[in-house]
Amino acid sequence: MGGGGGRGRGGSRTQRRHFRQNRENVWKRSKSDPSSESNNENNGENRGWEPFATQNPAFDEYYKEQGIVSPEEWDAFNEVLRRPLPAAFRINSSSQFCSDIRRQLENDFMISLQSEVSEGGESQPIRPLPWYPENLAWHSNFSRMQLRKNQTLERFHEFLKLENEIGNITRQEAVSMVPPLFLDVRPDHFVLDMCAAPGSKTFQLLEVIHRSMKPGSLPDGLVVANDLDVQRCNLLIHQTKRMCTANLIVTNHEAQHFPGCRAKSSASEIGAEMEPPISQLIFDRVLCDVPCSGDGTLRKAPDIWRKWHAGLGNGVHPLQIQIAMRGLLLLKVGGRMVYSTCSMNPVENEAVVAEFLQID
Template identity: 40%
Template sequence: MGRNKRSNNKQNSGKRSQTGNWKEIEKENIKWETYYKQQPIFKDDQEFETFKKFCKEGLPLTFRFTNGNNITTDNSRQKEILNLFKKDILPHLHNVEYEDEVIAAPVVIPWYETEEIHDILWQYNISKTIIRKKEQFKKFQQFLVMENVLGNIARQELVSMIPPLLLKVKPSDKVLDMCAAPGSKTMQLLEFLHASDDASGFVMANDADFKRSHMLTHQLKKINSPNLIIVNHDAQFFPKLFSGGDNRNFMSFDKILCDVPCSGDGTMRKNVNVWKEWTIQGGNGLHQIQLNILKRGLKLLTTNTYTEDNQLIGNEARLVYSTCSLNPIENEAVVAAAIREFNSDPYNIKRGLKVRLLDSSKDLNGLKRVDGINWWKVFNRDAEEIAEYDENNEKCAKLSKSMWPPTKEEIEEFKLNRCIRVYPQLQNTGGFFITAFEKYKVGVENPTKKVKIDEKTEENEEEATVKEADAVSTAATEPVKKSRMPRDFNEEPFIFLPSDHEVTSKIIDYYKLNANFPQDTLLVRNASGEPVKSIYYTSPIVKDVIQTNESRLKLVFSGVKMFIQQSAMKTVPDQNVADINSRFNWRIQNEALPHALKYMDLDTNKLIFKTSNSEFIKLCMHHNFCKYEELYKLEPSFKEYMQKVTSGGCAFIYFDRKGTSEDVKENLMFPVWLGKNCLNFMINKELQQELLYKLFHLSMEEIKALQEKESAKAKAKSTPTDAKPVESTEEKEETV
């Protein structure tokens, strides 16, 4: 792939000076240059110069079509949006001229695919600054933004997508993402978990920074996964968890991602401040915390058990360690130290436990990479090379022994060449370091009494570590700037409803949910434990983890909002408060509808109105409040339907769209609020925009004009009696 001449140095390239002008950041750093030239990474100065040249350029744009929002095996949405891109957008990106040069069209990255879709990931060799600024890319830009907001397209740096791929997550896995914010990799982990309809595992996404853990919530909410738990712990002391309620068992994780905090010198193409801020001490100062996080991850990882003749029993568990830095002190040195410490720990030796690096050379076919290195140089903050560690040498102050390369014997054992290094010049990306570990033992487990006693001891040791961690609070070397924790961390408790709760029974009865509906995994988030405004649902395993570890987990978020109590505060101009409140008023949230419909009989349920009449849908989509009289004219069967559902406040429209096998079309379902004279589709304005574009080919300008006109109309009609103020932005966004 050609380099990106146009993605010039201006991308994100500075800060406003005091005079208000943008100041260019100079893309030079002599300390960085000298340091990397001395490491055995590039074969000569010329190779370094090529590397540096790429580091100075802006990054190409990469985007992935996700099955993110669509948490079932049915990937029809993913396919439809991909087709839309190929038909509607891609032709306009062929032979685009910019500044007298022809820009090559976006290309597919071959090493990211699912069994069914081979063109999920695309790279376009032009910087996002230019895409944002230039008129010829406007439609493409609007498409990206629109689908990104809905979670259908992920815009993520190419190399940052590698670590989750190497984890090989399966739907039954218990996954821990130790340093997860802002959540782009967690999003991928969730996609893999939901690759089949029956995800029985879960993803626990953790970040030590309180604010960033909430940022994670914001990012991951759009995935609508009932198998997600977001927590806020220092990963160095991540608590030991249990499953099984009162009969609690230690719960290890099958897949762990340690995407640790790092100096970020692989991201210079995007984060230009790295040019200004990079120091030797930056990487050195992070080494210990990176090692601590990795060690904790290895401790929590499920052990792979092999027979004497080297056959793996059961599924393979693995841990991936990654950084967006190319510095060996943050990479190979951490990996080597973790193997060294784990394999020489008497506790592990006694139990026959070891760790080793996995061979990933056959994975990700087509990804250009370079092997990890076996030796490197260690420099102190004054850029002096220190040949070996000596605790009495003051030049070694702030350095630790674990930073030095392995011995000859260790090189044999550690196989650091199995680590993956990706450099910007290899395929026009950022830089990344990735490696996969397994923890293993040879010999079939024999759960004797003795082992049980050992486990008990281990449990006590763990309890002590966790308590210690709580007491230590923030370590001085901690790179995370911790925002103050609220006094009562779990401000809004997560309380599961008893399965025979009155409201749940009414909901089941009203919607005719079948006996398989998991009514015991519904929860509320308020101190009273009663359903007041919203009811969420989780998967059974998530409920078990939350309940069994209530006192150990600093829970930030879990559950998908499923039922919402519709109240008179909604702007329904033709009704009065008493009328709305006298009805059954628990409606199903749009995002949870596919899940709820699994428990409803689509053929016999009277609440579901099925149509393939696109004019009918068009009218509903075009207006916030659609008069029945108009709809009856378009679809007489709707009148019959309305006669059967007069008592209910909520119904569904099922839009049965016929697509061919090449032109897949997702069937769409919408929750609908039925007023006295008109109906209201309960979808947010972003989804409305996408549907108007996707189904009826309106331009973004037309859509925005339409939305403004409709909201002005609604405002003019609403009066204090029929429309109480909307309580929160979130609530406000639920309707169109």
């Protein structure tokens, strides 16, 4: 099967293959790729690098049939898919410098960058995302490439780099910020992030459980961040260590076979009027951000245009169901699980949700 997380080591290899595909450098063409070579027979000269093709008839045909946008919106939808992805970042709400950073963005950079507004009809160079609470998430009209190459943006770019390195902000795509918001995490919650790497969502969850705590104190909550790939686990640890928290556990397991864990209360908490110790660790919240075909990331990974075919979503569908089912089994009664992908494909989204909603 193309994507069945399946049983035993076969499923492990399948899931690892999906991760390897997601990690590859989409800007690097192999020598065997005919589109990367000049046609010497026709031109007699080396034309050098050419941009990736951003068309795929199979993609158009499939998604027109799926009706993910109305026919009247199709051209506008296609145009957006070909625009560079703007940069976005989030202020660490648990940082002691949170208010200072927000004021600097509102009173300094929003004004000083006005003359550098990129083309596209936007009136502001940077602005808070209106749907994210308390102006803690920001959208920039500058792509990452512009921030790196434009000398007049150097001060803003250095600000982002420094604050990201010390953990005061996290550079994260806007769509990646959405699933943790729907989880509605509280400081005393036990949270499982099933497919956590590279860790921006995990960092966001850690911020929430730490936010209301006084300096020097630890929340009662816990985040367990899991990933199949050990190298991605290293990346996850590198991302989250900026939080300097003791309320994080990083694990390295197949998400669909995530093991049952046991937790017991301390002896002082066990008394005649107290509840018995917990024998099975179950979670108040589960984030199920599963491996997928990734065709929702075309704006940052243009090579997907060339590789895309309808079978990609069908291949990972069984694995996605298995991971989601395991997440449900680890969820407390009355808890909440959020399922998300980086795909627009109903086979990977609505069809998976429909599958586990049929559980009695």
